[in-house]
Amino acid sequence: MPMSTDISQESGGSESSEDADKSVNAVDVRLTVRQRQILRLMKQGLVNKEIARELDISLGTVKQHIVALFKKLNVKNRTMAVACSDHLLEETGPLAEQRPVPVKKLDAIHARRPSVTLSFRLETENIQDYRTFHRVLSAASFDCNAHFISHSHGNGDLVFGIHRSSEHDLRIALIQSGMIFDQLRTELGEGIALYGGMSAGYISVSQNRYGGWSGDAIARSVIEKARSLLEKTEKNSLSFNSDAQGIMNAYDTGIDGQSVNTLAFSDIDQLMFWDMGFDSELTGREKEKNIIFQLMDSNSPHRICLLEGEGGMGKSRLCREAGRHALKAGISLSFYKMLPGAVWDSIHCRLVDAGMECMFETIRAASENEQPHLVIMDDVHLLSAVRREQLNQLLQEALPGTCFLLSGRQSSKDVLQEHSGLRNIHLSRMTESEAMALIEHLVPGYRNTQPVIEKSRCVPLFIREIVRESPDVISMALVLTVAARLDRMRVDWKLLYALALGQSSVDELPGVLNDSRELASQSLQRAISLGVLCEKGGYISYRSPLVKEVVAFLFSDQLKPE
Secondary structure (H helix, E strand, O other), X not given: OOOXXXXXXXXXXXXXXXXXXXXXXXXXXXXXXXXXXXXXXXXXXXXXXXXXXXXXXXXXXXXXXXXXXXXXXXXXXXXXXXXXXXXXXXXXXXXXXXXXXXXXXXXXXXXXXXXXXXXXXXXXXXXHHXXXXXXXXXXXXXXXXXXXXXXXXXXXXXXXXXXXXXXXXXXXXXXXXXHHHHHHHHHHOXXXXXXXXXXXXXXXXXXXXXXXXXXXXXXXXXXXXXXXXXXXXXOOEEEEOHHHHHHHHHOOOOEOOEOOOEEEHHHHHHHHOOOOOOOOOOOOOHHHHHHHHHHOOOOOOOXXXXXXXXXXXXXXXXXXXXXHHHHHOOOEEEEEEEEOOEEEEOOOOEEOOOOHHHHHHHHHHHHOOOOOEEEEEEOHHHOXXXXXXXHHHHHXXXXXXXXXXXXXXXXXXXXXXXXXXXXXXXXXXXXXXXXXXXXXHHOOOOOOHXXXXXXXXXXXXXXXXXXXXXXXOOOHHHHHHHHHHHHHHOOOHHHHHHHHXXXXXXXXXXXXXXXXXHXXXXXXXXXXXXXXXXXXXXXXXXXXXXXXXXXXXHHOOOOOEO
């Protein structure tokens, strides 16, 4: 008679002595960490729904784990499984749950870090041209906090993302490549021959415990990839490797909805146009979209909308949807993208001269016509304190017919003061039904959606990247997004690494980290308060399986346990 694996039964059944004899010997079984957690909760009498809620996973995932658990134990029901649990849940011996071993007591940790590199070659026989080339690249590295490498006359590299990973690295590199070409053409003449390559890849850095770079970096691989592109690049053009194209696709950077292999320097700015043609029909976020559309109604009591949420939630996507709606309704549009230390005019594809003052004057001039006008400012959390004050002064002014859509991370609510007519929209994770609809929209007929939902935690960007890749591959865009978020949070990377090896109890943590109990507790409580880790039943684990996977990847073979 075949063994039953019916896990819908919550109460279990009786166990005969014959069935008990057929169950496997506990010493022959090795359970995964998750299976041990579920078995422990089953022993406590929790039903499937309660287990799902306790472990913050879906009901379907619980059932899948229980099926696997029953097969490993060769049992038919919950009662039989619990009967085997005493030996399996012992905390010592070969069957004990995998635990992290103490890690080296270091404040600087060697880790991978996503990086973008620009390589250039200037063809000239004039030594003064080489001097100009070196000076222009050196100034660019200073302006954008990149690392400049001059390896021979007329050859140089700019490495971005060494100090701190950022999803803005690629956009800044694109803008800088165009500016470098324009500057060299201005100083050396229209006949220059400049070749460029952009690569994305992983570098090895000596990382501070609480984020950022501490001094040493090995970027040979990603630099060589960028340099190799120079051999097949056309004159006065920039070529991209596949990883750079992948990040561009993830962040909706392209021309007419297409990724590019090579592009003339003179056309680079077009990659930063606000409506690049990547967007398909918006799936989910209907409620938020309708609220934003109402902002543009002349009868709306609101004229300012703050759209805030963490990275990957779809803020920029909603901004573009609002821009298209405005143009269809005959409303004039201004669209600005905030960058670290700069403002990008996403309609005219250029940096805004003289900082934000020029942008504010343009907005004021448009309002003098008293015609409907929508001003979109994306990533306002990047504004400095001075710029935030200037923005608040502008919003206090009476600008006839003008409404504002501002978007940024959760900290963006600190950007604005209290204004009459202000409407806040918080973008959180999608519901499971919305996430499933998005998966179906991206890949019709996609199978095995439940693991995607659990891994992505219903974050739109994560869903998109997971379904684009094979299940065992983490895209560089995902690694970049997660690493940048953890850097901003200033969580303890040493703690994150230790827990990527396995679970730890609260009591064991100081020994695992080789830290005082006070310091270990401070690091843990911060990570829990930020939603990175969670504590249940005295044990600490990652709240998101994707974050754990990314951290394990970043530290793989870099930090050796003692």
